[in-house]
Amino acid sequence: MNWKCFFAMLARDAHVARRNFFVLVLQTFLQPLMFVFIFGRVMVRSGYMPEAYKSLLLPGIMAISMVFTGVWAVAMPLIAEFQFTREIEDRLLAPMEISWVAVEKVLAGTLQALIAGLVVIPMAWLILRPGVVFSLHTPLTFACVTVLVALFAACGGLALGCSVNQAHIGLMFSMVLTPMIFFGCTYYPWSALNNFPILQKVVLINPLVYASEGLRASLVPQFPHLSLAAVLVGLTLFDALLLAMGLRQFRKKAVS
Amino acid sequence: MVGIRTRDLRKVYTSSPPFAAGGGFVVPTGRGKTDKQPKPEIVALDGLTLEISPAEVFGLLGPNGAGKSTTVGILTTRVRPTAGHAWIGPHDVWKEQVAVKRLIGVVAQRPNLDFSLTAREILLFHGWYFGLDSEQRARRADELLERFKLHDRADQMVRGFSGGMMQRLSIARAMMHDPQVLFLDEPSAGLDPQTRLLLWEIIRQYNQSGKTILLTTHNMEEADALCHRLVIIDHGRNIALGTPGELKSSVPGGFLLRLRFSQPSPDLLEQLRSLAGVREVRLNDQSGADLYADRGGSLIREIATLASAASVDLQDVHISEPSLENLFLHHTGRSLRE
Numbered sequence: 001m002n003w004k005c006f007f008a009m010l011a012r013d014a015h016v017a018r019r020n021f022f023v024l025v026l027q028t029f030l031q032p033l034m035f036v037f038i039f040g041r042v043m044v045r046s047g048y049m050p051e052a053y054k055s056l057l058l059p060g061i062m063a064i065s066m067v068f069t070g071v072w073a074v075a076m077p078l079i080a081e082f083q084f085t086r087e088i089e090d091r092l093l094a095p096m097e098i099s100w101v102a103v104e105k106v107l108a109g110t111l112q113a114l115i116a117g118l119v120v121i122p123m124a125w126l127i128l129r130p131g132v133v134f135s136l137h138t139p140l141t142f143a144c145v146t147v148l149v150a151l152f153a154a155c156g157g158l159a160l161g162c163s164v165n166q167a168h169i170g171l172m173f174s175m176v177l178t179p180m181i182f183f184g185c186t187y188y189p190w191s192a193l194n195n196f197p198i199l200q201k202v203v204l205i206n207p208l209v210y211a212s213e214g215l216r217a218s219l220v221p222q223f224p225h226l227s228l229a230a231v232l233v234g235l236t237l238f239d240a241l242l243l244a245m246g247l248r249q250f251r252k253k254a255v256s
Numbered sequence: 257m258v259g260i261r262t263r264d265l266r267k268v269y270t271s272s273p274p275f276a277a278g279g280g281f282v283v284p285t286g287r288g289k290t291d292k293q294p295k296p297e298i299v300a301l302d303g304l305t306l307e308i309s310p311a312e313v314f315g316l317l318g319p320n321g322a323g324k325s326t327t328v329g330i331l332t333t334r335v336r337p338t339a340g341h342a343w344i345g346p347h348d349v350w351k352e353q354v355a356v357k358r359l360i361g362v363v364a365q366r367p368n369l370d371f372s373l374t375a376r377e378i379l380l381f382h383g384w385y386f387g388l389d390s391e392q393r394a395r396r397a398d399e400l401l402e403r404f405k406l407h408d409r410a411d412q413m414v415r416g417f418s419g420g421m422m423q424r425l426s427i428a429r430a431m432m433h434d435p436q437v438l439f440l441d442e443p444s445a446g447l448d449p450q451t452r453l454l455l456w457e458i459i460r461q462y463n464q465s466g467k468t469i470l471l472t473t474h475n476m477e478e479a480d481a482l483c484h485r486l487v488i489i490d491h492g493r494n495i496a497l498g499t500p501g502e503l504k505s506s507v508p509g510g511f512l513l514r515l516r517f518s519q520p521s522p523d524l525l526e527q528l529r530s531l532a533g534v535r536e537v538r539l540n541d542q543s544g545a546d547l548y549a550d551r552g553g554s555l556i557r558e559i560a561t562l563a564s565a566a567s568v569d570l571q572d573v574h575i576s577e578p579s580l581e582n583l584f585l586h587h588t589g590r591s592l593r594e
Contacts, residue, residue: 089334
């Protein structure tokens with residue numbers, strides 16, 4: 001394995017991310033923070049939502065930001081570079097197994113998703129305080145869950161980026177990402193679906209459920225959440241599945 | 257020094273060929289053997305065997321869809337051959353991809369530059385991928401920017417570059433890691449004449465340092481000017497192979513006269529065949545004829561006399577001198593530009 005080449009590609013992605021820093025920040029944080037402001041502050045202050053909702057919302061917003069960032073960071077460049085501009089050919093011709101080009105993309109996306117997740121916590125806390133109650137009493141669990149969520153975002157980005165046609169980017173958002181977010185237990189805990197037993201079972205095929213419930217379990221354990229074991233197993237399985245799918249699609253795209 | 261070999265290379269696409277393989281295939285679609293709903297099959301390469309010597313400039317010549325880009329795609333690890341083998345130096349291209357990629361530099365038919373970077377960064381990162389240290393990268397990038405006359409735009413994003421500048425930068429990038437074998441797919445398409453000459457000069461120099469160059473083109477002049485040897489391919493098959501001179505002298509007579517008459521006349525064609533210096537006459541469409549001869553303009557008067565004796569009007573005459581274009585036409589019945 002040519003680690004020098006792998007590292008050079010990582011450096012290239014870091015360089016491009018630095019260059020696009022402001023766009024990335026706006027793209028990543030504007031929407032979740034507006035959501036935090038309206039639902040966590042406006043709705044709570046005006047009495048439509050209970051005070052506790054602030055804390056409940058935090059892990060969900062973190063999950064959304066991470067998934068959005070990871071998917072965007074991996075899928076969008078891949079869609080463009082494979083289809084229209086063919087920019088990726090430069091990296092496919094670098095002296096390294098082509099699957100590692102995909103792995104590098106996943107690693108870059110994971111790092112971006114991690115940064116997004118870790119930045120959103122203090123930002124949301126600033127908007128929501130006072131009244132947000134969260135704890136980091138199990139840092140190791142939190143770290144594990146956060147890394148698995150970031151990896152899920154990046155692997156999902158790889159699988160989507162190598163499967164979606166450029167003409168269908170809009171569909172990718174409306175048919176995949178939006179339903180995933182709304183049925184992903186981001187704005188409510190999974191237990192809130194107790195009154196919808198069928199839906200409650202069906203949403204378990206949505207990996208975002210495990211992401212938001214996992215973050216909920218490690219950040220705001222005072223709220224009902226899925227067991228950590230279920231979260232870790234679920235996230236690990238989805239990470240592996242999406243990575244395998246993504247790599248397969250990547251190889252299919254890269255070689256004709 | 258590194259050579260290139262292929263043996264019985266075959267490539268059948270079951271979906272539309274990718275950008276990397278050019279496009280514009282003219283082979284009619286076949287049918288799957290057993291499927292009830294057969295996938296369309298496009299035969300891009302049909303048993304191509306080549307032997308390219310180290311330090312040779314070798315040309316692949318053919319019309320769009322002949323299989324040139326597919327050949328380059330296979331030799332550069334980007335297209336999986338359906339059957340057959342290909343080697344760069346001692347390495348099997350499909351089985352030892354990383355070793356092969358270290359030896360080759362590739363200029364694709366369409367510019368595929370990294371739009372998120374500046375011209376200099378494109379070269380620097382490319383050098384980094386290939387393991388050059390930072391000092392080597394910087395020095396080599398400077399040299400190439402200078403040589404390709406891109407120095408004043410070196411620190412600008414390439415998105416705003418003209419087609420010609422992008423093409424020059426693509427070639428500079430391919431040379432960045434000093435590859436033993438350079439692939440150039442239609443290198444001078446879209447270049448102005450001045451830049452084309454600069455490019456030819458650079459290719460010749462690069463070759464003189466012992467590097468093997470494989471270029472595809474449908475430009476006769478380019479093949480003639482650069483290639484030590486070339487192969488003419490059509491429908492994925494080798495039609496003719498040799499030095500440009502050998503190939504040109506293999507056309508009967510050398511001159512080609514394309515004639516068009518007001519009406520078909522088999523008797524007239526017979527009479528044309530008997531003219532002094534005429535080697536071959538071929539019916540072209542209903543009322544036209546391609547005449548291969550060892551002289552050109554001096555035949556016109558005799559042809560016109562024969563035509564008027566047969567009460568047929570000679571409506572159009574086109575004379576071309578010995579050229580690869582004629583060779584291609586002779587072998588395939590089609591013009592290279594069709």
